[in-house]
Amino acid sequence: MEKPAITDKNIHPLIKSRWSPRSFDSRPVEADKLQRIFDAARWAPSSFNEQPWRFMVGIKGDETWDNIYDSLLEWNQQWAKTAPVLVMAIGSTHYAKTHKESDIFKYDVGQSIAYLTIQTMEEGLMMHQMGGFSKKKAIEHFGIPADFMPLTVSALGYQAAPEQLPKEFAELEHKERSRMALDELVFSGRFGQASALAR
Secondary structure, three states, rough: OOOOOOOOOOOHHHHOOOOOOOEOOOOEEEEEEEEHHHHHHOOOOOOOHHHOOOEEEEEOHHHHHHHHHHOOOHHHHHHHOOOOEEEEEEOOOOOHHHHHHEEOOOHHHHHHHHHHHHHHHHHEEEEEOOEEEOOOHHHHHHHOOOOOEEEEEEEOOOEEEEEEEEHHHHEEEEEEEEOOOOOOOOOOOOOOEOHHHHH
């Protein structure tokens, strides 16, 4: 199933075709594909090259997958149970060199996830990112240190037909994608004043 971005601009095909399905095939993801995906994330830019991202990677059937799954809210557990790979993104809250608190680590981890997402698409896989999980459970399950913070969980794998999902989720798969218009996002002069580029 495809849901390309509705745009009259010539954007990169991987960006245009990216969306967040909830229906995943149970077949395993090849190790070499996962290695390339995480290597892509490794090369994301970061403040002072701190690289504050860390990833817990669960392969279905192993304890890490079970613990990531257990940390998900029930809403997400309903559909994520078929995902062959679950990934928890964790960020370092302090600079390694100065030990000062970082006010930008979430931004940097987000960039690494963006790189990871595009490489996932390049590998013929799909990904659904989630904020709906228990940070407390994640910290307990994985012994995450106090100066690291669990931020997101992503389901990753080969896409399956929406019909395998419970009805309410299958309906969401068919919902049209939408985004705010450029003139609501790109400003010039004053905040809220649309840039000429957005007209």
